[in-house]
Amino acid sequence: MxxxxxxxxxxxxxxxxxxxxxxxxxxxxxxxxxxxxxxxxxxxxxxxxxxxxxxxxxxxxxxxxxxxxxxxxxxxxxxxxxxxxxxxxxxxxxxxxxxxxxxxxxxxxxxxxxxxxxxxxxxxxxxxxxxxxxxxxxxxxxxxxxxxxxxxxxxxxxxxxxxxxxxxxxxTNWAGGKAATEHLLQLGHSRIAYLGGPETAECNQARLHGYMAALMAKGVAVNPAYVIPGRFRAEHGVLGLKKLLDLVEPPTAIFAASDSIALGVLSEARKNGLRIPEDLSLVGFDGTYQAEESIPPLTSVSQPxxxxxxxxxxxxxxxxxxxxxxxxxxxxxxxxxxxxxxxxxxxx
Missing domain, CATH: 3.40.50.2300 (Response regulator)
Structure with missing residues (x-):
């Protein structure tokens, strides 16, 4: 080989x-x-x-x-x-x-x-x-x-x-997106943002629809300002959090469509003096070794x-x-x- x-x-x-x-x-x-x-x-x-x-x-x-x-x-x-x-x-x-x-x-x-x-x-x-x-x-x-x-x-x-x-x-991207959002809802969060991947990507659409399904099942309206597509890169987490923090009512939790995006959120949160998870709960998607090694260790939807x-x-x-x-x-x-x-x- x-x-x-x-x-x-x-x-x-x-x-x-x-x-x-x-x-x-x-x-x-x-x-x-x-x-x-x-x-x-x-x-x-x-x-x-x-x-x-x-x-x-x-x-x-x-x-x-x-x-x-x-x-x-x-x-x-x-x-x-x-x-x-x-x-x-x-x-x-x-x-x-x-x-x-x-x-x-x-x-x-x-x-x-x-x-x-x-x-x-x-x-x-x-x-x-x-x-x-x-x-x-x-x-x-x-x-x-x-x-x-x-x-x-x-x-x-x-x-x-x-x-x-x-x-x-x-x-099972839809099921993973739903499970991530349900977890945050069970913790009492209702202002939950979704930092997604490319808007037309099949895996992103499925994760987004799972997120929306979980919110709607609990009677929580989907806030368009909380849904920000981008790329599966850390830079999107950085830019996405900046946009979310500029809102009158920023979210209390974020579901990131990849671990890389979540790591970008972690980095930007530290720069803004935000503590994870005390000030902002965060879930990633992929279940990579980076999720285990991040500080704090990242809750994530694990893909095989x-x-x-x-x-x-x-x-x-x-x-x-x-x-x-x-x-x-x-x-x-x-x-x-x-x-x-x-x-x-x-x-x-």
Whole structure:
């Protein structure tokens, strides 16, 4: 199994990446080559540095050898714990299945003017056996182009609804959004904000609808000013909290649609002298290691991210071997993990 990251062909060294990530060059080499003896947190820092500096491994230029199974995994970014957890699941299954994994980041793919057909043809020429697309905005036309060339594809948490013949893997986002909001309601909160992801993203819509369903079931009106879409990034948590604090009646609790957003809220809350959870309760979504390690530890809706990665690769390999799939749409169960970032509403 080989791990490589697709980036711009600059003369960036492993030493430069190691310096940026604050680790040793051998540790960077382990990450680049898919070694398992690297912690999730360290892997996340190294992958972020690889992306930022545009490091390109020589392995990227290699086409598949006869008989090799090479699956390309495409991320929109590798800077989140979410992406690292998905990747760990893919790598684990690949290691047990004698499959090589190549990694690309959409912002580094180049060829922005390429037609869907030409981009798909490049995958064929590179000898790719299959593809896993993670939260990417690839169009239906692009996914169809891959399928027409008999490249098995699985999409994880698609931003756009995939074509009916493309496998998608996700989690029970609606149920997770409902559980997060119900938890806050049970603690006595009614002024609950939702800091969401991209407005049209399927997973975001499901989480938002779960949030709204929980409020309406308790007779709490949805305040449009409390619903702020954005990106699944920490910056959205920072900007979202700033907007919410400017309201005449700011919320007493926030449901963030990702752990990354929640971490942004935590950072901005500290700058404003707000205590979590004494002044503001906070729930995230993803259940990444960052939720456990944050201060305070974050209450979060846990997705089985590694299992999602394993399931996607399993679906690609089954298609590659001509096996029938049980379903084109796979939803894995979420569950709420209560930690220290939520508390009962205190009278004010």
């Amino acid at each position: 080989t791990l490589a990251t697709t980036a711009q062909p600059e003369k960036t060294t492993l030493a430069a990446v190691a310096l940026r990530a604050g680790v040793s060059a051998p540790t960077v080499s382990k990450v680049v080559n898919g070694r398992e003896d690297v912690s999730s947190a360290t892997r996340a820092r190294v992958l972020a540095a690889l992306e930022e500096l545009g490091y390109q491994s020589p392995l990227q230029r290699r086409t598949a050898l006869p008989g090799q199974t090479v699956v390309e995994v495409i991320f929109d970014a590798l800077t989140s714990a979410y992406a690292v957890e998905i990747l760990n699941g893919v790598l684990e299954y690949a290691g047990a299945s004698d499959v090589e994994i190549m990694i690309s980041v959409t912002s580094h793919l180049g060829g922005a003017t390429l037609s869907p057909e030409r981009r798909a043809q490049r995958m064929v020429e590179a000898g790719r056996s299959g593809m896993i697309v993670v939260t990417s905005a690839f169009s239906a036309a692009q996914l169809h182009a891959f399928r027409r060339r008999k490249i098995p594809v699985a999409v994880i948490d698609p931003l756009n609804p995939p074509p009916a013949d493309v496998v998608s893997v996700g989690a 991210l590694q299992e999602m990665g394993r399931t996607a690769l399993r679906a690609v390999l089954r298609q590659l071997h001509g096996e029938a799939l049980d379903s084109q749409r796979v939803e894995l169960a979420t569950h709420l993990v209560v930690r220290e970032s939520t508390a009962e509403l205190k009278p004010r």
